[in-house]
Amino acid sequence: MKHEENRPWTFVQSIAKQQRWWVVPIGIGIVGVGFFTVSNLLDLTPPNLEIIGIEKGSTYRGRITLKVSVGDANSGVASLDFMLDDSPQPLAHDQVEAGNISWTLDTTSLSDGSHVVSVVAADTSIFRNKTQQSFEFRVDNSPPQIDVSPESLRAGQGRTLAIFIRVNEPAAQVECNLFGWDFTCYPLGSDTYFRGLIGIGVTHPAKTYPLTLRVVDLVGNTAEEVFQLEVKRTMFQRGGYIALPPAQRKNMMNKAKNRSDNIKRGKAYTRSTKVGMQLWNGTFIEPAVGRLTSSFGKYREYNTGVRRHHLGIDIANSVGTPIYAGNGGIVTLAGRLHLYGKSVVINHGQGVSSSYNHLSKIHVVAEEHVEKGQLIGLMGATGQVTGSHLHWGMVVNGVAVNPREWTERDFSAP
Numbered sequence: 001m002k003h004e005e006n007r008p009w010t011f012v013q014s015i016a017k018q019q020r021w022w023v024v025p026i027g028i029g030i031v032g033v034g035f036f037t038v039s040n041l042l043d044l045t046p047p048n049l050e051i052i053g054i055e056k057g058s059t060y061r062g063r064i065t066l067k068v069s070v071g072d073a074n075s076g077v078a079s080l081d082f083m084l085d086d087s088p089q090p091l092a093h094d095q096v097e098a099g100n101i102s103w104t105l106d107t108t109s110l111s112d113g114s115h116v117v118s119v120v121a122a123d124t125s126i127f128r129n130k131t132q133q134s135f136e137f138r139v140d141n142s143p144p145q146i147d148v149s150p151e152s153l154r155a156g157q158g159r160t161l162a163i164f165i166r167v168n169e170p171a172a173q174v175e176c177n178l179f180g181w182d183f184t185c186y187p188l189g190s191d192t193y194f195r196g197l198i199g200i201g202v203t204h205p206a207k208t209y210p211l212t213l214r215v216v217d218l219v220g221n222t223a224e225e226v227f228q229l230e231v232k233r234t235m236f237q238r239g240g241y242i243a244l245p246p247a248q249r250k251n252m253m254n255k256a257k258n259r260s261d262n263i264k265r266g267k268a269y270t271r272s273t274k275v276g277m278q279l280w281n282g283t284f285i286e287p288a289v290g291r292l293t294s295s296f297g298k299y300r301e302y303n304t305g306v307r308r309h310h311l312g313i314d315i316a317n318s319v320g321t322p323i324y325a326g327n328g329g330i331v332t333l334a335g336r337l338h339l340y341g342k343s344v345v346i347n348h349g350q351g352v353s354s355s356y357n358h359l360s361k362i363h364v365v366a367e368e369h370v371e372k373g374q375l376i377g378l379m380g381a382t383g384q385v386t387g388s389h390l391h392w393g394m395v396v397n398g399v400a401v402n403p404r405e406w407t408e409r410d411f412s413a414p
């Protein structure tokens with residue numbers, strides 16, 4: 001054995017001599033693999049894992065899509081695993097595109113309640129560095145359950161119907177449909193207890209009507225239930241025949257004046273100032289001291305041929321008698337009308353308004369916020385009247401109702 005042949009330069013010389021140049025690229029390859037192994041060995045950084053589409057503690061229904069972006073700068077991503085309540089999920093992702101994976105979580109196959117989804121990404125290093133993200137979430141695929149107080153299903157003509165609805169879970173929206181109209185029901189101190197207020201017209205036929213309640217929960221599950229509502233006949237007083245003097249006859253028959261008054265009043269009743277808020281508190285007060293001269297709903301016939309129910313309460317006293325706000329609210333009308341004279345309308349929110357008419361003086365301005373019992377004007381005889389009195393009205397969602405009921409009943413409970 002020749003000693004010299006063990007020397008490396010001799011080996012190179014020998015390669016050169018033998019013209020075996022192909023050994024060089026193989027050598028570079030071996031060094032490269034070695035380098036790669038070293039860098040792989042030194043990769044102590046776990047993959048980056050970012051997940052959008054699900055939030056810890058949130059509630060979901062139906063199918064939700066998780067967008068997962070995963071990457072590993074050093075050694076690359078070896079695996080991505082999805083776990084649902086500790087059981088591995090097949091990776092039936094819809095698209096794998098440059099580390100962006102969208103994965104559909106179908107909650108309809110899960111029971112309502114708490115669940116955990118985990119995503120684990122591992123890199124290719126010998127350490128198999130892992131990143132895990134877990135999301136505890138809730139599933140709700142059940143429609144809410146609706147419970148209505150039995151008192152909510154009866155109402156007399158000219159009265160206010162208050163519908164009290166209890167839901168077995170927080171609701172985002174509660175609506176009812178009655179007489180072909182949709183009404184919003186507002187939360188009553190909690191997101192599981194709601195109230196709808198509907199005025200029943202004095203001439204609304206007394207019979208049974210379908211009342212449809214529609215409740216949407218926080219994730220969009222919707223329940224719809226139909227109840228039977230009974231409108232009961234109210235025996236209104238009959239006021240006989242009223243002979244108006246010629247000037248008043250002419251006024252009553254003036255359709256333009258009537259229309260103009262009604263448009264202004266209508267706007268004041270429906271103005272959506274803080275409409276979702278309840279600006280009143282407890283029962284209403286009587287707005288003036290005096291003698292009741294005409295009750296609500298009294299049926300009268302005029303020498304103009306007009307026959308109608310009196311849609312307010314008349315309280316008579318001398319000119320200048322103070323008139324107080326029945327409850328808190330925002331003044332949405334303060335001015336002179338043709339037939340109603342100097343008038344004030346207070347919008348109490350949630351479709352409830354009160355009106356004060358034939359005043360001699362108005363002490364408030366439009367947009368002013370008034371408190372219960374605040375002086376708003378003085379009694380008078382403006383507009384079409386036969387003497388000094390207050391015509392006091394209440395309107396609930398566009399329909400005139402008996403104001404007296406609001407002084408006797410606190411609508412915050414059945």
Ligand SMILES: [Zn+2]
Pocket residue numbers: 294310312313314390391392
């Ligand atoms: Zn009146």
